[in-house]
Amino acid sequence: MRVSTRVVLLLALLASVLSFAKFNHCAQTGWQSPDQYVHACYSDIPALYGERGLDKGVWAYSSGADSVEYPVIQGAIMWITAKVIPNGINNYFYTNALLLALLFIFISFITFRMKPEFGYLLPLAPAAVASLYINWDLWAIAMMMLAIYWFDRKAEVASAVALGIAISTKFLPIFLMIPIAIIFFRQEKISKFLKYAAVAVATFALINLPVALTTPVGWWRFYDLNLNRGSDWGSLWYSLSNLGLNLTHQNYLSILLLMIGLSALTIFLLQLRTPPTLAHTAIFVMIIVMAVSKVYSPQYVLWLTPLAVIALIDRRDLTVFWFWQGAEVMYHVAIWQHLAQVTGAQFGLPVVAYSAIALVRIGASLILLVRLAARHQSSRVFPSQFLLSTGESYP
Template identity: 25%
Template sequence: MTHVDPTHDDPVVAGMSGAVGGPLGERAARGGAFSVLGVLLAITALTFALGLLTKTTCAQDDWSLQEADRFTHACSSEVADEYTGTGLVELAWPWSGEEATRDRYPVTDQPALVGLWTYATARVTYLLSGSPDVSERYRQPVTAVAQSDDAAGERSLFMAVNAVLLAGVAMLATAALAAVHRRRPWDAAGFAAAPVLALAGAISFDLLAVAAVAGALWAWSRGRGVLAGALVGVGAAAGFWPVLVLAAFLLVAATERRAAWVLPSAVTAVATWAVLNAPAFLTGRAQWERAWSATFERGADQGSVWRIVADTAGLATDVGLVVSWLLVALWTGLVVALVLLAPARARVSQVALLLVAGYALLGIAYEPRQALWLLPLAALARPRWRDLLVWQAGEVFFLAATSWWQGGLLSPGSGETAGFYWVAIVVRLVCTGWLVAVVVRDLWWPEADPVGDPETAPSGRSGDEAQDSTMRSNVVAV
């Protein structure tokens, strides 16, 4: 089996290869699958490390900079804030219903799997810090605890522990994406070397869901529907959006009149999600529900088109929320129609990208880290660096503008709303729209799709076996 070489397949990579002697020659030695994977993992590690370097200013101060300063230096981190902001510094259970804990700290608004992850990494931080006596902290004001030297050091260590583990999670995602298409492992480079991964990978916990989705796509490509469903369940326990990947499985299978294939996946997805949510649900149901309310009851917030509407024309929270979800539902209906009417079968990554992009474009709020949701899907759905970079240029610009806006740097002296931030939102929408447009084009004109032949067989056969078979109609593509 010969791998598709990116220096021949991608015009951007081919042009850049001139700096190192040009595209790979026909007589050049080619490494095996392990060497390709090794390079991809090294690229992932380098990308992640470069991203951490952009947070040096905050890291040098143990992530203790004032909020405005962190935003000014674009190094604010949801991970660091979680440690001292939700009681992990006192080893408080995230969903504790104890009155003393709730009087001191707000309930975490993280999904169940993220809450379990943060509690586990807080325990690791506690052990690596020499197991300090946290009982002394109960008698101090919360602000005093957060500003203490001990807590600052632990917060920095907590950030380091999570950075190492999240880097490992990113590598797992790269490995899964590289294995989806046997002849196209280099498509995973769109994830491994992504600017979005560098800038947002270590500052949030979204990579947990991202890696689960990457694994689900790999499992589906090997016909392992039960495992694919279980991984979707893992992802859904870390964020609601992976459910849309399960919807993509169903929609693509339905085009082949084999929707029943998805039933085992759906069952295992629900079961896995329930198991991972059980600790939070059983120990603090009211607190567990906080994550759901935080997700589905937000008003017009940063990053969305609704923010512009709210700033310019005013927008009631309830109205904006309803209209937003109605438009997302309409978008989903249009995606369904497109997939059913397309002249060729759609690939799962294409459908999933279009479904998730609907929320990214029309959702009531959008944070820079949410670009990670689209990243593994984009790498497989449109493995062309031109389109990936166009999309990510908008995301990087938006990330910087959001940070500066939150730090007050984009606020006009007159006290009016920040028009420059609106520009950043529009740029993000346009660049995401570009990515959506080229994927829609690939669906409607299959000859433009760089991936071409599908490689997955939910019936249990591998993609290569399916391609060698005369029963090509059995294939459902990733």
């Protein structure tokens, strides 16, 4: 079903308002626990405002081990909005929510540009809409989507710069370098890949070096946390532990499964009949990374939903898309109701039920991956046709 740009923008605006109404309950009741979990309106934005000294104007990376646990651009956004907007925690949340709403509208627009026949799906995806204001992820997602859009339109330098910015905002987009490398390899353009990688690395270095050199401990905190953290909410490892299968050496197992998954993806992309597009393959690498990672945050659905939309081929793929969204909605309810119980609510979701639902969520994402991979393997949609349908015909 094709809709106009105006309709997509209106849907995205309405989705942003609906999501804000959900989170605003917590703002009006003071972000108290277990109430913020019972009403599923918890957000990291107010939670970190005081915990990381942002309310006192402290630079995001100057507190050593207590610095913000995010890459440089996200930390800078957290700090700048705290400096510019005075008068308390709710104003801080409202300002960041407004910026995130604008980003969601932009992401909906760029998704529509890449996949006009399914562009309406992102602002209608319930799990994504329910998660808009949990964290600052949309800043990185917007740059990642721009990187994909420009890459498939052959604007490789702009794409590499956008990817470097995205990686400096949230590290997940680094994994897009794998399908990008394979696409260049399939096209026999190794020199172009080296140039692309050099531009992305240079962009990342230009952004990160000033912070790494001036506040190295604070800058390193994000990377140290991700290298050494144990299993956490939503992950395969955390769920298995709660269900009685407490595997040792989870760091190594996570890396091993990641290597296996990425190797399988590489083999799959190399044996496709024609070189794939980044828009068609980005979803695969992101699902693999998230499925085996040591944390699988509820807002990660914001990363996968636009990628899933631009990877759809035709209406036959809608069933698996909505099935996966249903599993994500179920998990969205489960995580908050379990945390409600943990923080003293009269009613809540026991840990065993929560862990089982977390595994269902991971399983649903893998089903989405397998379905889309099978469709792309058998499809006769070639890159030239894809580009024509997703941007080349637009001014």
